[in-house]
Amino acid sequence: MQNEVRIVGTARLEAAVRAALEAAGADAPSVAATTRAVMHASRHGVDSHGVRLVPHYCKVLRGGRVNPTPAMTLRRTSPAAFSLDADDGLGHGAAYRAMEVACEAAGEVGIAAVGIHRSSHFGAAGAYALAGAEAGRVALAMANSDSVVALHEGAQPFHGTNPFAAGVPVAGTGAGARPWLLDMATSSVPLNRVYLYRALGLALPADVAVDAGGAMTADPHAAAMLMPAGGSQFGFKGAALGGLMTILSAVLTGATADPFVIPMDGEEIATPRNIGHFVIAIDPAFFGGAETFQSALSAYLAALRGSTPREGGTVMAPGDREWAVERQRACDGIPVDLATADALGL
Amino acid sequence: MQNEVRIVGTARLEAAVRAALEAAGADAPSVAATTRAVMHASRHGVDSHGVRLVPHYCKVLRGGRVNPTPAMTLRRTSPAAFSLDADDGLGHGAAYRAMEVACEAAGEVGIAAVGIHRSSHFGAAGAYALAGAEAGRVALAMANSDSVVALHEGAQPFHGTNPFAAGVPVAGTGAGARPWLLDMATSSVPLNRVYLYRALGLALPADVAVDAGGAMTADPHAAAMLMPAGGSQFGFKGAALGGLMTILSAVLTGATADPFVIPMDGEEIATPRNIGHFVIAIDPAFFGGAETFQSALSAYLAALRGSTPREGGTVMAPGDREWAVERQRACDGIPVDLATADALGL
Numbered sequence A, B: 001m002q003n004e005v006r007i008v009g010t011a012r013l014e015a016a017v018r019a020a021l022e023a024a025g026a027d028a029p030s031v032a033a034t035t036r037a038v039m040h041a042s043r044h045g046v047d048s049h050g051v052r053l054v055p056h057y058c059k060v061l062r063g064g065r066v067n068p069t070p071a072m073t074l075r076r077t078s079p080a081a082f083s084l085d086a087d088d089g090l091g092h093g094a095a096y097r098a099m100e101v102a103c104e105a106a107g108e109v110g111i112a113a114v115g116i117h118r119s120s121h122f123g124a125a126g127a128y129a130l131a132g133a134e135a136g137r138v139a140l141a142m143a144n145s146d147s148v149v150a151l152h153e154g155a156q157p158f159h160g161t162n163p164f165a166a167g168v169p170v171a172g173t174g175a176g177a178r179p180w181l182l183d184m185a186t187s188s189v190p191l192n193r194v195y196l197y198r199a200l201g202l203a204l205p206a207d208v209a210v211d212a213g214g215a216m217t218a219d220p221h222a223a224a225m226l227m228p229a230g231g232s233q234f235g236f237k238g239a240a241l242g243g244l245m246t247i248l249s250a251v252l253t254g255a256t257a258d259p260f261v262i263p264m265d266g267e268e269i270a271t272p273r274n275i276g277h278f279v280i281a282i283d284p285a286f287f288g289g290a291e292t293f294q295s296a297l298s299a300y301l302a303a304l305r306g307s308t309p310r311e312g313g314t315v316m317a318p319g320d321r322e323w324a325v326e327r328q329r330a331c332d333g334i335p336v337d338l339a340t341a342d343a344l345g346l
Helices: A010-023 A028-043 A051-063 A091-109 A126-134 A191-200 A231-251 A290-305 A320-332 A338-343 B010-023 B028-043 B051-063 B091-109 B126-134 B191-200 B231-251 B290-305 B320-332 B338-343
Strands: A005-008 A073-076 A081-085 A111-119 A138-143 A157-159 A163-168 A180-185 A275-282 A334-337 B005-008 B073-078 B081-085 B111-119 B138-143 B157-159 B163-168 B180-185 B275-282 B334-337
Touching: A005 A010, A005 A338, A010 A028, A010 A051, A010 A334, A028 A051, A028 A091, A028 A126, A028 A320, A028 A334, A051 A334, A051 A338, A081 A091, A091 A111, A091 A126, A091 A138, A091 A275, A111 A231, A111 B111, A126 A138, A126 A163, A126 A180, A126 A275, A138 A231, A157 A231, A163 A231, A163 B231, A180 B231, A231 A275, A231 B163, A231 B180, A231 B231, A231 B290, A290 B231, A334 A338, B005 B010, B005 B338, B010 B028, B010 B051, B010 B334, B028 B051, B028 B091, B028 B126, B028 B320, B028 B334, B051 B334, B051 B338, B081 B091, B091 B111, B091 B126, B091 B138, B091 B275, B111 B231, B126 B138, B126 B163, B126 B180, B126 B275, B138 B231, B157 B231, B163 B231, B231 B275, B334 B338
Parallel strands: A081 A111, B081 B111
Antiparallel strands: A005 A334, A073 A081, A111 A275, A138 A163, A138 A275, A163 A180, B005 B334, B073 B081, B111 B275, B138 B163, B138 B275, B163 B180
């Protein structure tokens, strides 16, 4: 997604991220969680949510929006339900903690959920779904965010890009045994993609953005907001999914709903934004049974990966593209855009 | 969606549905649940999943695929998790029962889920999400089905149209107080829509169907399968969501995954299909609190309904269209296609 990049080895990049966050005042748990989350994204090719965000996180840590030394409060309201007050810290630590708690409780009662409020941007939702899958759970993670997406037939930014991620644990070894992993925005594309097209002077694909009047536009300079996933024809589905992420992440948890959230990229960086997240973990042992689950999943994934592609196409399970990128970047290094590389001293 | 229709009053239509299912041998609980579900769909304008399906249900009840007198077995594996064996009965009874059980358990522990196996077609997923919302829960309902949808870049029917529905309880009175309700296929459109275009001799919209080689086609006669929601550009999102419905509804529960399911509309109607469903109910009281939830939801929905539409457009909350159709049809009657009307003796 970047015009020019610098290729950096994983270990060196991770050390630079850690140092930048420490220099901005983040405490050890915050540094560890945020580094883990942005490196997840950068290692798997989700560059919009990778190390590119670190200078932003440092800015808001210094500005007062985000608490560098949060004291999170976890309240267990039942064997299966939790409310986590993130104390305005970086969202990554709260989301990893919530997923860990949900996975442990799901092992006791089959399904468990954690609602998180007083949080902030948590990066790539897939980081937490993957953590849940690696703990043996079917794991769902979502968040709300500030208004940048039009409603279906709307002419006003309303929902955030509100991501939804799901991870599914796959037993065994080998490339096919990595988790099934979905990480999607409920908007057409990330906002960052529009900025990139603007910088490159290219026309946007159809069904990605609308102008200030709500009309579809291919001109990245005229683009005033994103379209919901599904575009002009099926955008009611994307808008409704985006709304469901808001309802679960914010309305249910006590966080602030999208239209009332301080803009992420605005000038006001001294006030906490009260972003919300919601995670669910499910232990297959409590439904059809763990063995049934793994044998059925293997057969399903084998059928999927073996199904006929269209000419010139490739059929993949969700996550397969990410594991391929991960293998490649582990050898070749991670591309970092020049502005971020400079900011991180790379 | 029908070329020619007969308008029938709600009470008369409901009586005819009930009589047809009774004549096909269904026991009283099955008749009650299936009638409630198909009338939900027909009253709210979801005609593809309404009374149109009753002749099909009667055929498979008589053919042996569906058990007219199921003895369902509910197993509670924890305070929050259940496995329901539907004994090959009509899916509607199993799904309503599962949602009822999940809602009650969510009142005890905040979140609860029921995995259902050995079930059959359950009609409109929104019927169960609505039932959950009316019981005061945030309610999710989903199912898998037989292969009619291409994977992203695929040239083979793989997933079913695998619906996902969500209902959110809205307190208060008046039209705005009806639940927030999403009921979506993870395919582009229902398969039935393609058949309709074929009958009408019309070209399909873009991004709806592909031919036997996986190439997009507007010719309804050449259409061999549906595209996933999102179309050619964003179909990887719809395909992944369809897959998640399969994983939760079938892989997790012990039901049969889509590529291995006997076709709904095939000639084999003597063998049960082992379709699966999954429902989740969430009680807001266990997260941010019931009062916080309702006041935040009211503010969110007021902002949504008050937001600026594009010229000539309308901004609605999910479900608003359905409540409008319901009001109209309660006065004017329900349109029934002639083949169904004849089959039901109307």
